[in-house]
Amino acid sequence: MHPIHLTDTVKRSVHMAATIIQQSTATHFTIPQLAEKVMLPEKKLKMAFRQTFGMGLYQYLRELRMEKAKQLLLEGRSLKMIIKSIGYKSESHFSKTFSKWYGESPNNWKKANMLKAG
Numbered sequence: 001m002h003p004i005h006l007t008d009t010v011k012r013s014v015h016m017a018a019t020i021i022q023q024s025t026a027t028h029f030t031i032p033q034l035a036e037k038v039m040l041p042e043k044k045l046k047m048a049f050r051q052t053f054g055m056g057l058y059q060y061l062r063e064l065r066m067e068k069a070k071q072l073l074l075e076g077r078s079l080k081m082i083i084k085s086i087g088y089k090s091e092s093h094f095s096k097t098f099s100k101w102y103g104e105s106p107n108n109w110k111k112a113n114m115l116k117a118g
Helices: 008-023 031-038 042-053 057-074 079-086 091-102 106-117
Strands: none
Touching (some): 008 031, 008 042, 057 091, 091 106
16 A cells, blocks of 8 residues: 555544554544544544554554553553453453463563563
8 A cells, every 4th residue: 555645634633543542542442433533534544544653553552552561560460450451351362462462471471571670
């Protein structure tokens, strides 16, 4: 897909969508909900977001959630608290996603990285 010119209004809307996602990682907004919030057609939001951030809206959310999970793990938070704060419904789904993302379970990642930090 070739880049297209994004107007300043579209750029602001895309950044507003990113801010909404960043400020509420525990909430899974649908693309129609985000499009309505930032007043862009869904297709334009998806295309402009991908062009601006190099990834889709859901990948962006997943990346933010995983980064926040790492931070909370290093703070010593419980898995139960972490999954609630980043919007996962079950510990097993979170653990599976985390393992796929980082190549090891949250507990193993935490042990390895707490040793590095300490």
